[in-house]
Amino acid sequence: MRQVDTKLIRRRILATTPPTDMLHRAQLVNMAFTPILNHILMVLPIQKSTLLELDKEVRDFLWTKQCQGETVQKRRRVAKNRLAADFHLGGLNVPTFQTLAEGFRLNLLQRIYKR
Numbered sequence: 001m002r003q004v005d006t007k008l009i010r011r012r013i014l015a016t017t018p019p020t021d022m023l024h025r026a027q028l029v030n031m032a033f034t035p036i037l038n039h040i041l042m043v044l045p046i047q048k049s050t051l052l053e054l055d056k057e058v059r060d061f062l063w064t065k066q067c068q069g070e071t072v073q074k075r076r077r078v079a080k081n082r083l084a085a086d087f088h089l090g091g092l093n094v095p096t097f098q099t100l101a102e103g104f105r106l107n108l109l110q111r112i113y114k115r
Contacts, residue, residue, distance in 0.1 A: 006057045009036055022077060025062050026092040033058065034095070041101050054097040059083070062092070 013032045037054065040046070062083075063074050078092055084099065085091025 004037070004040060006033075006037075006054065009033060010057070010061050022062065022092070026094050029058055029061060029094050033061065034097075034100070037097065038100065038104075041097065042104050045105075046101060048098070051097045051101055058094065058097075062094070 010033065013028055017028065059080060078090070082089075082091045083094045084096055086093055
């Protein structure tokens with residue numbers, strides 16, 4: 001996990017497809033950022049503090065922008081606790097890494113139990 005540079009991943013995503021609005025950023029998180037880290041979450045047991053840092057990285061991706069080389073805080077339009085909710089419930093459908101890691105652990109336990 002130490003070798004994964006989330007800031008580099010975020011910069012690479014922003015360089016290839018500059019987001020135009022908040023929904024586009026949410027799609028980039030779901031389609032580009034999260035799948036890269038899913039492979040790590042499947043293999044390694046990760047500490048809760050690291051998962052909280054990853055969630056903070058996603059929130060920073062959603063709520064900051066670059067203006068003339070400086071990082072500027074954008075106006076938050078969706079609450080932090082509401083990000084994982086579906087669109088029709090007022091969220092952005094962006095899962096937290098804590099819930100993803102719990103799901104992968106449960107999948108592993110289910111596979112062990114079935115064997």
